[in-house]
Amino acid sequence: MVAANNFTCVRPAHRGTVSRVTDDYLALNRANWDERAPLHAASADYDLANFLADPNFIGSDLRFDLPLLGDVRGLRGVHLQCHIGTDTLGLARLGATMTGLDLSPGSLAQARALAEKTGAAIEFVESDVYAAETALGAARFDLVYSSVGTLCWLPDVARxxxxxxxxxxxxxxxxxRDGHPVLQSVDETHTDRLVIGYPYFETAEPVVFSDDTTYVATDTRLTATTTHEWNHGLGEIVQAVLDAGLTLTGLTEHRSVPWEALPGRMTYDASGEYRLTDQPERLPLSFTLQARKP
Structure with a gap:
């Protein structure tokens, strides 16, 4: 099972290449996610049947977040890069008034359909993250929520x-909460050892992948196969948050991640997370960062 409710950076089986390709990364990534969205909505991995059957159901990613996230009742929240809206719906079920934002109209069509079928009053807005202030308005939200597999699609973490x-x-x-940048730098094609094969620090050039599959079980092959991704070091992420005027209130590194990032070397546990089977203390797999605006 892959517990992947958002823009999860699940890499293809072959390595990407650092490239100076000048194509519009937004258009390439949008086309890829437009094709993935209906496949994800149809997959059991996204648990849409449980969302429809149980009005209290929330996904495993959000359940993992709850001890650190705490009570969100009465908060006005925005879920950035919400994909098909499962965690957006989960936050609404926890009592927040939610807006979801995503660049993919195909993803938002699935998110709106899910909200309508479950009777959830959620606004979904089409926009890339960097245009969110224009699309949504400034200083409107008590909570900005972003979950696993989001920062890798953005070239500039400070922005x-x-x-x-x-x-x-x-x-x-x-x-x-996101995949740890150390994990994101590991070349998953080496199955006998941990090898740093991708950039750890943010680079101007993207890592370009070409793959016709997605991370759920499906026989359908994608035609929009090219994606551009970037890594961002943990220090770069923290400094970007501080430079933006926010106060850091928490930083936790986790030994688990919601997808099988290193195939064949991970164990799926009862919490819906994957951990390194051998010597899990060697590698941070995800992290949670919390901050507050003064």
Missing amino acids: WARTVAALLRPGGRLFL
Whole structure:
């Protein structure tokens, strides 16, 4: 099972290449996610049947977040890069008034359909993250939520942090959980050892992947196969948040991640997460960062 409710950076079986390709990364990535969206909505991995059957159901990613996320009742929240809206719906079920934002109209069509079928009053807005302030308005939100597999689609983490700060009201908070940048730098094609094969630090050039599959079980092959991705070091992420004027309130590194990032070397546990089977203390797999706007 792959517990992947958002823009999860699940890499193809072959390595990507650092490239100076000048194609529009937004158009390439949008086309890829437009094709993935209906496949994900139809997959059991996204648990849409449980969302429809049980009005209290929330996905495993969000359940993992709850001990650190805490009570969101009464908060006005925005879920950035919400994909097909399962965690957006989960946050609404926990009592927040939610807006979801995503660049993919195909993903938003699935998110709106899910909200309509479940009777959830959620606004979904089409926009890339960097245009979120224009699309949504400044200083409107008590909570900005972003979950696993999001930062890798953005070329400039400092610009992302400034956008988050612009969206938050004074006293509002950021909750980010994502794949750890050390994990994102590991070349998963080496199955006998951990090898750093991708950039750890942010680069101007993207890592370009070409793959016709997605991370759920399906016989359908994608035609929009090219994606552009970037890594961002943990220090770069923290500094970007601080430079944007936010106050860091928490930083936790986790030994688990919601997808099988290193195939054949991970064990799926009862919490819906994957861990290194052998010596899990060797590698941080994900992290949670929290911050507040003064």
